[in-house]
Amino acid sequence: MIFSLYLPPAEIEDAIPLIWWLSGLTCTDDNFSQKGGFQEYAAKHKVAIAIPDTSPRGDNIPDSNDWDLGQGASFYVDATQEPWAENYHMYTYITQELTQIMHDLVPGYSGKESIIGHSMGGHGALMIGLKNSNRFSSISAFAPILNPIQVPWGIKAFNAYLGSEESTWHEWDATSLIKQMDQIPPILITQGTADTFYDVQLQEDAFMKAAQNKPVQYDKKDGYDHSYFTISTFIGQHIAFHVEQLNK
Numbered sequence: 001m002i003f004s005l006y007l008p009p010a011e012i013e014d015a016i017p018l019i020w021w022l023s024g025l026t027c028t029d030d031n032f033s034q035k036g037g038f039q040e041y042a043a044k045h046k047v048a049i050a051i052p053d054t055s056p057r058g059d060n061i062p063d064s065n066d067w068d069l070g071q072g073a074s075f076y077v078d079a080t081q082e083p084w085a086e087n088y089h090m091y092t093y094i095t096q097e098l099t100q101i102m103h104d105l106v107p108g109y110s111g112k113e114s115i116i117g118h119s120m121g122g123h124g125a126l127m128i129g130l131k132n133s134n135r136f137s138s139i140s141a142f143a144p145i146l147n148p149i150q151v152p153w154g155i156k157a158f159n160a161y162l163g164s165e166e167s168t169w170h171e172w173d174a175t176s177l178i179k180q181m182d183q184i185p186p187i188l189i190t191q192g193t194a195d196t197f198y199d200v201q202l203q204e205d206a207f208m209k210a211a212q213n214k215p216v217q218y219d220k221k222d223g224y225d226h227s228y229f230t231i232s233t234f235i236g237q238h239i240a241f242h243v244e245q246l247n248k
């Protein structure tokens with residue numbers, strides 16, 4: 001597995017929190033590193049940024065001919081179905097194996113963590129953050145797939161990775177998770193109104209209904225699209241949001 005890790009300039013006495021970034025469909029760990037524009041803010045606030053790949057990779061790893069399934073499209077779940085079940089354990093990889101590696105690699109690691117994601121990675125950040133709500137100080141997302149079990153991308157992926165029994169899908173769905181929780185970390189979501197995936201894949205109604213009276217800030221940005229231009233425009237706000245929680 002390949003990943004990127006950003007380390008801020010820091011003094012030996014600095015305590016450094018860790019923010020995870022999960023990218024969307026078709027991405028590797030390079031998309032955010034090269035186009036996210038986060039380095040200035042991560043340096044200023046002295047936070048480390050962990051950037052996993054979006055799936056297992058390699059010639060011997062199962063894949064599909066579709067860009068929204070297989071390599072580059074793990075949906076961050078632990079697959080139970082063939083041919084994915086052997087390698088596609090992204091949830092366990094991120095929350096356990098890579099966690100240990102990242103903690104060991106950050107000098108002066110403070111023990112505090114937050115998580116951000118985009119699109120499929122926004123689903124991943126919300127799902128992982130909510131399933132581990134005692135671990136993450138805050139959660140944020142750009143254009144997240146908020147209710148994967150109700151939209152074409154998610155239905156296709158969950159059928160393939162988890163099987164057709166829909167009752168097994170809920171534990172991986174942010175809307176189902178938030179509905180049954182009383183206490184959640186603060187959440188910030190940024191969604192561009194000119195995002196071509198917005199209406200069909202990223203609809204917020206069911207999530208926001210389930211999130212009623214919970215600390216969720218949903219920011220619609222007029223005219224912004226699904227791209228890394230949008231991410232780089234607002235990533236400073238997201239990092240500042242997390243830093244406020246991480247430094248409490």
Ligand SMILES: N[C@@H](CCC(=O)N[C@@H](CS)C(=O)NCC(=O)O)C(=O)O
Nearest residue numbers: 024025026027031067119120227228
């Ligand atoms: N490959 C798809 C687009 C997929 C897409 O927009 N992916 C988003 C995440 S869901 C992304 O971040 N793409 C990579 C990039 O913009 O650098 C297509 O050709 O329509």
